[in-house]
Amino acid sequence: MSKTIIVSNRLPIKIIEEGDGYALQPSEGGLATGLASIHAQGENTWIGWPGVAVDDQAQRSHFTSLLKERRLVPLFLSEEEIKGFYEGFSNEVLWPIFHYLPSYANYDLANWETYVRVNEKFRDLIIEHATPDDTIWVHDYQLLLLPGLLRDALPDASIGFFQHIPFPSQELFRLIPWRKELLQGMLGADLLGFHTFDDVCHFVSSATRLTPTNNNSNRLEVDGRTVFAEPFPMGIDAKRFAELSAEEAVQNRIAELRATFAEQKIILTIDRLDYSKGILQRLEAFELFLQENPAFHKQVTLYMVVVPSRDTVPQYRELKDQIDRLVGHINAQYGVYDWYPVAYFYHGYPVEEISALYNVADVCLVTPMRDGMNLVSKEYIASRNDNSGVLILSEMAGAAKELLDALVVNPNDIHDIRSALLQALNMPMAEMNRRMKSMRTIVFKFNVQHWANLFMNRLQEIKNVQSTTKARLVGASIEEHIITSYRNASSRLLLLDYDGTLVGFQDDIDKASPDEELYQLLDMLEADVHNHLVIISGRKHSTLEKWFCGKAYSLVAEHGVWTKEPGMEWRLKSGLSNTWKEEVGALMESYADRTPGAFVEEKSFSLAWHYRKVQRDLGPLLAHELIDSLRDYSAAYGLQLLDGDKVVEIRSAEVNKGRATLDILHENRYDFILSIGDDRTDEDTFQALPPDAYTIKVGTEVSTARFYLKKQQDVRVLLGKLARVSGAPGAL
The missing domain is CATH 3.30.70.1020 (Trehalose-6-phosphate phosphatase related protein; domain 2)
Known part of the structure; x- marks a missing residue:
């Protein structure tokens, strides 16, 4: 029975050190919550790092057995691997580049090599647990290489990938020395998911500029496979946060907080310590607000929660020091004996405490400099069961594309944030309720379960499309069918486009002249008395005359304006005008x-x-x-x-390849028709032919043609096999 294998850097349960041993502790992250419904189905499995380095083999075996009962498969990493893979390449190259802070990037070769090695370890572990019918869903920037590694090992696997942080513009992405390897890894997936359409566009731009990948909107052609890149805005477990707000323990804490901050408006900010969160700019904006609005002194408090993160890293430690100094400055400048404008807390809180804070906050201030989605904004909305409260949201957060009734600000513009604070604190209740009700509808409808199911359903649709497409590829069985029909026919029509079909494209159109191999191949086909060979092209008739003068096959030039039969002069289609x-x-x-x-x-x-x-x-x-x-x-x-x-x-308008084709069919009857072309003009030919004709599009399966070939070189291979059937001496 097929299953889904979820793969992420971290498991939804982590191993923590407890006394002299270890214990299991559930993760509170949005990803763990979001994928819980998928993981719970059938025999679905989750593979990831358990959160701590466990070197003892006996302990590894013990934890593997414990986690197996929950259908969790741990990938154990050494301290060195964690340092190079996660702390090194993932967070010293990918994180700053993807959050538009290239000056923080550290391009260390050893870290890159560790990143590759750990992605390969993930691949090897997945292969141990995967069957051919399984679906593999890979998550986030730590595993960008993994889809490609899996594609090489499991060519027919169903592979999805979701990026939980922003994807940068190609001008930034190209700064990474190993940019092509990263893109090739991502393109191993069948479906690539991002939070926003902007991220999709950035990825497609990078893929088409930095790799030999063609695209049609969000469909990328990669080695004969169609890869889709689409936006899937991630939601939250909205029902859980709404229910938390009503729990007795949360209600008691709400009462305590309201008593502590009586007669004051609460502006809430919750962030992990990170330079992408805009914490300093937010504090500067609040200071500007206090400076310009003295009437709000002792009437408002900025309740700021910063969750510790990587504060041993120099950039993070410096950020922490800057926050401490700025908070101290604001409180010293504007505070009085019974009021401090900033209530600053540097530690994490359980979800019940966070829920209480969401409920007492009159304003939630979410202003990251760059964020994939930002779930804090959605958690705040889901918690406001009475439709009160105002959300101020950075336009650089993915959530801003959905939560249109938030007060959207530029996180770099402290005057803009200052104005939004003033508007939020003075907002009439009716407007507040209208905005919050609208946003709650969105948050509850597009919840995290909806996001997960939408992605998985889309992945299945794409695999079905690919399966149908694969059936139309001129592979061994279809090729044999064409050859057999060709062999048994006594009257054959071969309609062949020129550029992109018989020859490859050239930057200089005059350099795409026939080579000796092509001349030989076409002569072989025409030598068969059962064949009527027609080159039907958009080229000038003078060009085709120069290239094929004296040849014994028919020529159609300029999409049907000019036609020429062997041994005759060119004939111009009557009734045409070029006064325009x-x-x-x-x-x-x-x-x-x-x-x-x-x-x-x-x-x-x-x-x-x-x-x-x-x-x-x-x-x-x-x-x-x-x-x-x-x-x-x-x-x-x-x-x-x-x-x-x-x-x-x-x-x-009177001229196209389809009308020229109908003229040919009107004059003769054929029991085998083969038409091959590569662009939109050839669609007219395909549509004009009878349903049993062998119509083949080159380069893409998106066509009215019955079949397709991956590349132009495949055309010559097929025609060579037909020439061999005709018994032409020396056929290819």
Whole structure:
């Protein structure tokens, strides 16, 4: 029976030292809560580090047995591995780069090697427990290499990956010396999940710029596989926080806090000690608020909880010192004998205490400089059962894309935060209730169980799509079927596109001329008296004439404007006009003038704007802008727009490869038809052919063609096998 294997850096239960021995303690993190429902199903398993270095083999065996009962599989790491993998590469390279603080990054080769080694240890442990039908869900930045390592070991596995922190722009990501290896690791997954659409865009940009990966929106073509990158905003267990608020112990603590801070408004902030959280800027904004609003002195308290984290690391220790000094300064400057403006607590709290704080806080101030999602904001909302309270939220947090009724601020702008504090503290109750009610609807609907189920369901959908796609790939069985049909046919039509099908693309379009191998292959196919070979291309007829002069096969140029049969002159399709070309050509030339690398190609009854040499993302951007500009001309002159492979073409609407194909079919009858092409213009050919024709798209499965080939070189291999069937001497 198939199962899901969850893989994360940490298990949902950690081993802690207790006296002379160890004990098991549940984790309180959002990931542990979020995946609990998935882990509870069937025989699902969770693999991860148990939170402490256990060197004694007997103790390792003991803990493995204990955890096995809970379907948890520990991966034990040495102190050296923890230092290099987690504290080193994960938190000294990936964390600062992904949070847009490259000056904090430490590119240590030894740490990178340890990161690779630990990811390989995870792979080896997973392989021990995985079966071919299992689904593997990998989590977060500590395991970026793991999907690729698993793909190499388990080619047909169903692999998902979720990134719980932001993904940076490619300009920052490319700073990492091992950027390609990290991307190749991530691209081993079938589905890549991120908190926001911005993160998806950043990842796709990095993948397409730094690796030989093609993309169509959020679909990435990787070694013949389609990888999907999509946003899945993570939620919380909203029901749990709502119920906690009503518990007696929490209610008692709420009463104590309200008695302590009687007659005061509470502004709550809760953060782990980290330079990405914007704690210093928040304190500066609060100081500015106190300076400009003396009426609020003794009326408001900033209740600040900072959870200790890595305070032995120099940057974190320095941050802690800066926070201490700034809190001391504010309290000394504005405090009086019976009131301190900042109540500062540097330690962690149990969830019951946090729940009480959420309930007494009139304002929750969440202003990270960069955050994947930020669940504190959602926990605060879920706790406000009476629909009171105001959330001030950084626009740099993923949650800001969902919680639109929060007061959204720029965390770098202390004046913006100051203004939001003033607005929140003066907000009318009716507006407060309206905003909170709206946000609670979102938080309760898109809860953590919804997030987990949505991801897993989408992964299953993608595997089903891939399974269907794989069935359409021209593999051994389909190839044999094509060859058998070819062998048994007495009248055959071979319709072959040129660029991207018979030859690869060149930056200089004039350099994509036929090579001797291609000439030999085409001559072999045409030599078979049962074959009618047609090259059907968007190329100029003068170019095809130069390349194939004297050859015994039919030529169709400029998508059907010109046709030529062996031994005859070129024939021009009647009734065409090009009076529009001067006006449209001027517009296209203006786009070429502002786009380095682009140029306009003039054909008899069409114009093509090529951008294969243009910077990767700039070309498609300006191509879409050009298409929008050409739409009016298209309607006015009865023209057709084509968005091809690195080319925008406009031509007479009466002409396309499909109509040229219908003319060929009208003149002859065939009992075997093979059509191969690689771009949108070939879709017209595929659609014009009868359903039993063998239509093949090159490079992508997204097509009306019945089948597809992964790359252009595969076309020659297939045609060579057909030539061999024809009995041509020396066939490939």
